[in-house]
Amino acid sequence: MDIKYLNLKKITESYREEILEAVTEVVDSGWFLQGEANRRFESHYADYCGMSYCVGCANGLDALTITLRSLIESGEMEKGDEVIVPANTYIATILAITENHLKAVLVEPRKDTFQIDDRKIEAAITERTRAIMLVNLYGKNAFTPKVGKICLEHKLRLIVDNAQGHGLSLNYPDKLFPLPVVCHSFYPGKNLGALGDGGAITTNDKSLACIFRTLANYGSSRKYHFDYCGRNSRLDELQAAILDVKLHHVNNENSYRHAIALRYIREIANPALTLPSETYWLNNVFHIFPILTKNRDSLQQYLTQKGIQTMIHYPIPPHLQKCYASSPLIVKPTKGLPVTEQIHNQELSLPCNSSMTYDEVSYIISVLNEWESL
Numbered sequence: 001m002d003i004k005y006l007n008l009k010k011i012t013e014s015y016r017e018e019i020l021e022a023v024t025e026v027v028d029s030g031w032f033l034q035g036e037a038n039r040r041f042e043s044h045y046a047d048y049c050g051m052s053y054c055v056g057c058a059n060g061l062d063a064l065t066i067t068l069r070s071l072i073e074s075g076e077m078e079k080g081d082e083v084i085v086p087a088n089t090y091i092a093t094i095l096a097i098t099e100n101h102l103k104a105v106l107v108e109p110r111k112d113t114f115q116i117d118d119r120k121i122e123a124a125i126t127e128r129t130r131a132i133m134l135v136n137l138y139g140k141n142a143f144t145p146k147v148g149k150i151c152l153e154h155k156l157r158l159i160v161d162n163a164q165g166h167g168l169s170l171n172y173p174d175k176l177f178p179l180p181v182v183c184h185s186f187y188p189g190k191n192l193g194a195l196g197d198g199g200a201i202t203t204n205d206k207s208l209a210c211i212f213r214t215l216a217n218y219g220s221s222r223k224y225h226f227d228y229c230g231r232n233s234r235l236d237e238l239q240a241a242i243l244d245v246k247l248h249h250v251n252n253e254n255s256y257r258h259a260i261a262l263r264y265i266r267e268i269a270n271p272a273l274t275l276p277s278e279t280y281w282l283n284n285v286f287h288i289f290p291i292l293t294k295n296r297d298s299l300q301q302y303l304t305q306k307g308i309q310t311m312i313h314y315p316i317p318p319h320l321q322k323c324y325a326s327s328p329l330i331v332k333p334t335k336g337l338p339v340t341e342q343i344h345n346q347e348l349s350l351p352c353n354s355s356m357t358y359d360e361v362s363y364i365i366s367v368l369n370e371w372e373s374l
């Protein structure tokens with residue numbers, strides 16, 4: 001057996017004709033940025049997310065960075081303010097905060113959901129807290145009624161890093177104010193991936209959506225007039241056209257992931273492996289299927305020998321990265337981050353996507369059930 005973690009060649013092949021048709025249309029149009037393909041995709045993706053506005057940009061990191069920058073430009077935040085964020089996220093979430101000279105206040109996740117522990121958020125709130133940045137990590141919706149209640153009580157902006165959650169329901173309570181902002185990445189390996197980089201911001205906040213669009217286009221809303229010192233972060237027409245094709249298939253891709261995850265949950269029975277809990281099961285698009293085990297590295301080696309490629313999300317948490325050694329912009333709880341560190345030491349991601357056959361999934365399950373942890 002030779003099972004890749006994610007066989008993008010095979011997945012892309014199944015949409016080859018449709019993609020080539022969309023690409024040809026853009027090539028023939030002679031218009032490559034900020035045109036019809038962007039408008040079409042933005043409108044379809046806003047509908048898909050159930051939100052009023054969608055602004056395309058160059059990648060997921062930019063979506064997050066531009067969101068925070070817009071809140072600074074609009075006067076809602078200033079340098080040195082604090083953003084609450086789960087400690088076990090991918091580094092991009094944290095980079096967007098520190099790049100804006102804001103402080104990333106790290107909060108532990110729950111071991112049973114891998115999402116921010118909402119019981120630990122209030123203790124992290126100070127006078128300078130302006131936002132909670134949730135991350136729909138591994139494809140699991142991180143929003144809870146308690147998070148909504150905290151945002152409302154403390155007037156915090158809810159920002160959601162949905163880079164791993166395409167297809168999740170993004171219906172936040174109507175009374176949430178300020179209105180939530182959701183950031184998306186279309187990196188090729190995501191549930192909705194481009195054939196290159198891409199990103200988007202969705203929200204119901206009209207004036208903020210205007211600032212996003214302006215900032216992503218050099219700070220200009222009218223040609224050669226610059227309201228902000230912006231940046232160049234646009235989604236190309238080619239990627240927008242390809243994404244519009246792939247958007248039709250994302251629900252189908254997600255149900256494939258769901259079916260495989262269901263088999264893993266039902267059929268993997270090895271006491272040395274901790275599978276995601278029942279709670280984890282709800283509101284999940286299974287971008288990543290995580291298991292935990294004490295001898296993670298030896299399990300990964302064993303699986304490699306059996307022809308099964310796995311990944312670790314992620315081997316080193318942001319607060320232990322060299323780039324943040326002694327950074328004044330990273331705020332850790334006084335008790336440290338033991339849950340985060342345990343997840344990073346024990347997590348292993350199994351292949352879980354539409355490029356896999358039924359027999360490959362069966363093989364992975366039997367190989368895992370035969371594993372003897374030392």
Ligand SMILES: *Cc1c(COP(=O)(O)O)cnc(C)c1O
Binds near residue numbers: 061089092164185199
């Ligand atoms: C992929 C990812 C990003 C960044 O997206 P890019 O498009 O690669 O910049 C941000 N946050 C999370 C959680 C991600 O998984």
